[in-house]
Amino acid sequence: MQTLDTLIAQAASLVWGPWLVFLLFGTHLYLTWRTGFIQRHLGHAIRLSVTKDEGSPGDISQFGALATALAATIGTGNIYGVAGAVLIGGPGAVLWMWLTGVFGIATKYGEALLAVKYRTVNANGQMSGGAMYVLQNALKARWAGILFAVFTAIAAFGIGNMVQSNAIADLVVAKKGLIPFAVEDWQIKVGVGIFLTVITAAVILGGVSSISKFCTVLVPFMAAAYVIGCLVLLAFNWDKLGATIQLIVTSAFTGQAAVGGFVGAGIAEAMRYGIARGLFSNESGLGSAPIVAAAAQTRDPVRQALVSSTGTFWDTVVVCAMTGLVLVSSGDWQTAGMTKAGLCDAAFHHLGFFGDAVLVLGLFTFVFSTILGWSYYGEKAVEYLAGVRAVFPYRLLWVALVFVGSVWKSDVVWNFSDMMNGLMAIPNIIALLLLSGVVASETKRYFDSHPGK
Numbered sequence: 001m002q003t004l005d006t007l008i009a010q011a012a013s014l015v016w017g018p019w020l021v022f023l024l025f026g027t028h029l030y031l032t033w034r035t036g037f038i039q040r041h042l043g044h045a046i047r048l049s050v051t052k053d054e055g056s057p058g059d060i061s062q063f064g065a066l067a068t069a070l071a072a073t074i075g076t077g078n079i080y081g082v083a084g085a086v087l088i089g090g091p092g093a094v095l096w097m098w099l100t101g102v103f104g105i106a107t108k109y110g111e112a113l114l115a116v117k118y119r120t121v122n123a124n125g126q127m128s129g130g131a132m133y134v135l136q137n138a139l140k141a142r143w144a145g146i147l148f149a150v151f152t153a154i155a156a157f158g159i160g161n162m163v164q165s166n167a168i169a170d171l172v173v174a175k176k177g178l179i180p181f182a183v184e185d186w187q188i189k190v191g192v193g194i195f196l197t198v199i200t201a202a203v204i205l206g207g208v209s210s211i212s213k214f215c216t217v218l219v220p221f222m223a224a225a226y227v228i229g230c231l232v233l234l235a236f237n238w239d240k241l242g243a244t245i246q247l248i249v250t251s252a253f254t255g256q257a258a259v260g261g262f263v264g265a266g267i268a269e270a271m272r273y274g275i276a277r278g279l280f281s282n283e284s285g286l287g288s289a290p291i292v293a294a295a296a297q298t299r300d301p302v303r304q305a306l307v308s309s310t311g312t313f314w315d316t317v318v319v320c321a322m323t324g325l326v327l328v329s330s331g332d333w334q335t336a337g338m339t340k341a342g343l344c345d346a347a348f349h350h351l352g353f354f355g356d357a358v359l360v361l362g363l364f365t366f367v368f369s370t371i372l373g374w375s376y377y378g379e380k381a382v383e384y385l386a387g388v389r390a391v392f393p394y395r396l397l398w399v400a401l402v403f404v405g406s407v408w409k410s411d412v413v414w415n416f417s418d419m420m421n422g423l424m425a426i427p428n429i430i431a432l433l434l435l436s437g438v439v440a441s442e443t444k445r446y447f448d449s450h451p452g453k
Helices: 004-015 018-034 038-049 062-073 080-089 092-117 131-137 142-174 185-204 208-236 238-254 267-282 289-293 301-330 340-349 352-386 388-407 411-434 436-449
Strands: none
Touching: 004 411, 018 038, 018 092, 018 267, 018 411, 018 436, 038 062, 038 092, 038 301, 062 208, 062 289, 062 301, 062 352, 080 092, 080 267, 080 301, 080 340, 092 131, 092 238, 092 267, 092 289, 092 301, 092 411, 092 436, 131 142, 131 352, 131 411, 142 185, 142 352, 142 388, 142 411, 185 208, 185 352, 185 388, 208 238, 208 301, 208 352, 238 267, 238 301, 267 301, 289 301, 289 352, 301 340, 301 436, 340 352, 352 388, 411 436
């Protein structure tokens, strides 16, 4: 007889099966066409992300909204997730992951545009938006908005909270040899839990303004530090870089034969795991990032949509690509019995303490930022379901569960939240496809009035 754990794991695998990968990637391609290849305006979008739309309605700056979304998006998937894709799909998975990021820019653009266009003002005078409001206000399908909000609220507690704090605690335990005194594993987890709980409370209890202000400092630092660290690692392996890129490209279209401890993978495996990991990492199409995009100070939905779309570029096209190059160039993916964590440890350890520091700092900041970003997604979902009075109690519960996650690991929590995370995509994608004409017309209006952009 199957256990509850097994049934939930199977359900999560079913949700994140090939059908969802096809649906999401197909939407990326479709919206790329409907928007006239919006990716060609990436330079303009990056410039907009560091400027302000003065005097416009909203709760936080456009860059603050982008930083908060990136905080939630850049997480363990950018490191361990990439390692998993390489171990199963081979080096070619890195290219498919990268392509998912390139085309995913259009989907992130489309969902952010709709979130701003159909946002509302809540009882506290703050902006509220996201797929639930798009479904309710544009498609008159409140029931679908409720479903999306329920999926989001549940997924947030797992994938955005307990799973993340547990990952930090496990990381510190794994690196306890760096601690200059003897300490038990449980003591480490309790200490990490208390530390995370305190700093999380200090940031999120102040609401979206506090979260965005903190993220505007943390996110650029953590991303830059990690990318620079990866570039240093690649510089030490510069003689292998050309061969690494060639291997990634050729494996993506021919598959990878068995070599060393690697059992081999065909084109299908490279595509499936590369695309799936890219989708899971940048969250384009899941409907999460548009929730905070709706809070941005902007008078034009296209303007904020362009800013939000750069999040997918930074997350997958840059950060995941850096990780993939480091892991493949190390050659450690060929070792028999290698795990995701083992591959990352081995690849970064080639530079000794520096490599370990890049990995530990990257994981710690990535994971903590995810806790902050997803706290806002969850509270807006709860606000939609139960009103603004439910937000502060939700924040208190969020802080408490950060500690619980640090000291208690549950595969059930991970698998169930993973399933809810995937289910978020269904109503969001339906709204995107049905309203793709709105996305196209708004895009045409903006660029007709801004020629040369």
